[in-house]
Amino acid sequence: MFKRLVLLLCSCLSFAHVARADDPMVLLTENFPPYNMSINGKSFARDEGINGIATDIVREMFKRAGVPYTLTLRFPWQRIYQQVLTTPGHGIFVMARQPEREALFKWVGPIGPDDWILLAPKDSDIRLDSLEDARRYRIGAYKGDAIGNFLTNKGLKPVLALRDRDNAQKLIKGEIDLWASGDPAGRYLARQVGVSKLKTVLRFNGAELYLALNKQVPDEVVRKLQQALEQMRSDGFVETVFARYL
CATH class of the missing domain: 3.40.190.10 (Periplasmic binding protein-like II)
Incomplete structure (x- = not known):
């Protein structure tokens, strides 16, 4: 009887294993x-x-x-x-x-x-070879975000917005020169507020x-x-x- 119980238990365990595998x-x-x-x-x-x-x-x-x-x-x-x-x-x-x-x-x-990028209006003549080159421009970023914190730690003093999508409109209005965001997240957020004519001028992390x-x-x-x-x-x-x- 004991052997039968052991065999039955082993059979049930084996079945359970197969079921889990499936x-x-x-x-x-x-x-x-x-x-x-x-x-x-x-x-x-x-x-x-x-x-x-x-x-x-x-x-x-x-x-x-x-x-x-x-x-x-x-x-x-x-x-x-x-x-x-x-x-x-x-x-x-x-x-x-x-x-x-x-x-x-x-x-x-x-x-x-998931790249960190600097975006500019499509017709902008800004050209960057490094993040250091962006120091002389007004850079918009999202308050509390890792990208904004990174720029602050680098001494670039970004202009911080409470919502990242607001930076897309500020960029088009000329309130900032560059927008620091993620790719493709930045382009997606811009599209949500009707902004599509943007270009990437620098990728600096990702x-x-x-x-x-x-x-x-x-x-x-x-x-x-x-x-x-x-x-x-x-x-x-x-x-x-x-x-x-x-």
Whole structure:
């Protein structure tokens, strides 16, 4: 009787393991326009309540790779970061692939850039070779943002706005000469307030953004997802998605 119970327990455990292996991958993200956004503007959403550049790319990637998934947007970032770091079958996007994170996750990407840039009106004659060259100009930045803090620490004394999108209109009105923002976030925010005639005059920092997966996600799944993304880039899908939002 005891042996039968042991065999039955082993069989149940084996079945449970297979079932977990077949479960959809749990994908987590945050509000980070235009890459990831809740459609209702709130800090919690699921599945079809989420859109954005990275969201559309990730959906298509998993579809082509034949990997089932669920998608949740929530706050704060640190919470979902730790959840993916410690929980098998989980992934998070978009995340900057940095040296200190390299060995903590498995990576699929890049999905897109997160560059720090200086924007100017399309007809501006400003030319910059370095951040130091921008010192003589009025630079708008977002109050409390890492980019604005970086410029302040460099002694550039940016003009700070309470909302980053306000800098797009200040730039067009001539109230500032340059706008320090992220790419593509700056262009997206500008488009939301009807400003499209901008150009990048300097890139001074940045990283590539990826889908980061828990270390226990099988290598074969990672390979399928990476192959799907490369195919999407080759056939123009990724470019089309960026153009749709920007």
